Amino acid sequence: MSDSKRVALVTGGVQGLGAASARALRQAGFTVAATHLGGGDTARAFGEETGIPVYEWDVADFDACRDGVARVEEDLGPVDVLVNNAGVNRDAMFHKMSREAWDQVIAVDLGSMFNMCRQVIEGMRERGYGRIVNVSSVNAARGQAGQTNYCAAKAGIEGFTRALARETAKKGITVNAIAPGYADTAMVEKVPDKIMENILENVPKGRLAEPEEIGRAVVYLSGEGADFVTGTTMNVSGGFRMG
Template identity: 55%
Template sequence: MARTALVTGGTRGIGRAISARLKADGFNVAAGYSGNDDAARATADELDIMVVKGNVGKFEDCQRAVAEVEERFGPVEILVNNAGITRDGFFHKMQPEQWSQVVSVNMDSLFNMTRQVIEGMRERNFGRIVNISSINGQKGQAGQTNYSAAKAGMIGFTKALAQENARKGITVNCVAPGYINTEMMDSIPENVMAAIVGNIPVARLGEAEEIAACVAFLVRDDASFITGSTISANGGQYMLG
């Protein structure tokens, strides 16, 4: 019987690529989304997957979404916490809502989503949780104190949760993408983009499918010895020893 995977922010960009890869690998896939109904419908039709709407910053929405997925497919055994937003600005000018919105969607969502599935995973002695962090959670980024803090917190969350659940057959890992060729990059001026690419040793942006490949590896049954780890998928832009 196919395992069930739930991907938050799973209808666009990196999340959509993850949904597509897991579907191709034989999983029952549900993709969460918050607002773009047209993109969600298109993704559902094109990938033949379930989509479920809700705000990952709200515990009740996450509770309802997981219940809907499990009613259709059975227990969620793979959770990919991918949903995220940016509200950039220098800290000395940052407004409270810029901070709280980013922390809610990027960080509070880890509790809101993972809390819905962790007890079931422990009961079944199996689970795969993959959190999509960022290069900027590893090295920091000017103008993104809110985003960098949330994405760094995701790595700490991953390490602690991995230790708590390792003996229960549950792995918890991170993927930290660098600059990826998605629609979020379309608004960046050409000269700025050239500077970004110039700082990437492989001399190109990453592709969403390359991040999806990292996730696909981590959720495999035979990846059970890897937990509490962060895969830095950034083209060599930032290297940790």
């Protein structure tokens, strides 16, 4: 089966890097679905603009993921490609971080790996094909003050990716992560100018990533051409992760 016949599901896929990934997959010929939670007008506008079916559920809720994936597969067919992009950040210095801020980030950013992959992995194994792409972060390796919860979750994603890749490689399933650097998205726009200036000084490319550049990496790892690539973390950070 060619990529153009494959069904790809992108969580958190109506804005930011998720939207760029969903658009790129659509342009590459995949049948794409995107999820959101509370996206409101943004989600509706994305669906109308792109023609990509949009579904709403909480990726931190196992039962919601089970029911949501079932709806997608009923509408579009079995999920061949899962892009785990949904995430939140609740930044605070650790000595001021609340337990709620810790739990929210771990549940959404890391817990969703289990909640979503568990819904598709058996079908992928039965069909002998699958692509799972998990969105990590450059800060999983570098660390970032004020983000102990986020960095812990993203580092966990990379360990999860390697372990699941080992389990599934002989079943025709690849599992990879992407570690984006700072990209030109609404989330990054909230970073104070002085902090962003310091970050960019340490990015060899000297600029933010364009969301489309992350989308192209997702397409590569989702396609037939990446059949021998599994258990990796692709660094898409303009060199920021080197130092």
